[in-house]
Amino acid sequence: MRHLALVVGLAVFLAPARIGADAQIAEWIGDYAMIHDGHQGTLRIADSKADCATSPWCHLVVAYTGTDGARHPARILRIDQAFQHMILEIGFPGNRQRFDAYLFSWDKSRMAGTTVWGRRTFGFYAVKRGAVDVRTIRDRRGVIDARPDRPGVDQPPDSRDTTSQPPASSTPGTLTITADGAIETAMPDGSKRLTRPGVCGWTMVFPDGRRSTVSCNQVQPATPPVPDGASATWLDAHGTSLLDIARALLGGNAASIDNYLNTAESGQPGIYDRIRLRTDLIAKLTQPQ
Numbered sequence: 001m002r003h004l005a006l007v008v009g010l011a012v013f014l015a016p017a018r019i020g021a022d023a024q025i026a027e028w029i030g031d032y033a034m035i036h037d038g039h040q041g042t043l044r045i046a047d048s049k050a051d052c053a054t055s056p057w058c059h060l061v062v063a064y065t066g067t068d069g070a071r072h073p074a075r076i077l078r079i080d081q082a083f084q085h086m087i088l089e090i091g092f093p094g095n096r097q098r099f100d101a102y103l104f105s106w107d108k109s110r111m112a113g114t115t116v117w118g119r120r121t122f123g124f125y126a127v128k129r130g131a132v133d134v135r136t137i138r139d140r141r142g143v144i145d146a147r148p149d150r151p152g153v154d155q156p157p158d159s160r161d162t163t164s165q166p167p168a169s170s171t172p173g174t175l176t177i178t179a180d181g182a183i184e185t186a187m188p189d190g191s192k193r194l195t196r197p198g199v200c201g202w203t204m205v206f207p208d209g210r211r212s213t214v215s216c217n218q219v220q221p222a223t224p225p226v227p228d229g230a231s232a233t234w235l236d237a238h239g240t241s242l243l244d245i246a247r248a249l250l251g252g253n254a255a256s257i258d259n260y261l262n263t264a265e266s267g268q269p270g271i272y273d274r275i276r277l278r279t280d281l282i283a284k285l286t287q288p289q
Helices: 002-014 229-249 254-263 271-285
Strands: 030-036 039-047 060-066 071-080 085-092 095-103 110-117 120-128 152-155 175-177 183-186 192-196 199-205 211-216
Touching: 060 085, 095 120, 110 229, 110 271, 120 229, 175 254, 183 271, 229 254, 229 271
Parallel strands: none
Antiparallel strands: 030 039, 030 120, 039 060, 060 071, 071 085, 085 095, 095 110, 110 120, 152 211, 175 183, 183 192, 192 199, 199 211
């Protein structure tokens, strides 16, 4: 009996570990504020409740509505890569435009990717309407708690009440990247949130100069193999599209983009690291206040 238990234990230990899906089909559902190459609209992904079995996503229906109110039909061609990548087509007049969308791993209220028009590749991103960012919970004194599913160490400010502090001169919601590479977001209460691409955590700078910092444990991401010629070309175009999205989010602020490139990408990182950094930059630039 003891030998049988040992054999069973070894079988369980040596069996391949099951890797759960990085996303779920239901996490795509919602209304998204979408921007593609400067064009704005609403992308709706809804559950039709249809009883079908042709694919795991066959019950989803998609439609796109432009700012002019014109509604355009759309369809999902495929969802793959552990349900995190969606390929869809939107029927614009005279062109069925393809979009390659990637749902963010840590924040399923956002997607970003590329689209093709006239044989040219452009970037796009979309944020789910009404999304709540659970990574920061701030009470009336500005005390910050780390996101529950990410380990963090909070260094709260002292107990002085800052509700009567005058607001800073920056317009709430203003986004800039400082010379040292920090993404600076002006908050409605006059404080500033500082984050960095590729770095988990943030610092809040309050109107009276006090700081509260949350840091996270991180591991080095796996590096995929060196891509071949065709893959390298596609990856480089994808990286360029991500940078274009970030540039649009910063309102075309060339100084902020230069500050990002001169700090986060100063060591000439490889294409996978550039994509990772730029994707995280977009996530932080679109993070709700």
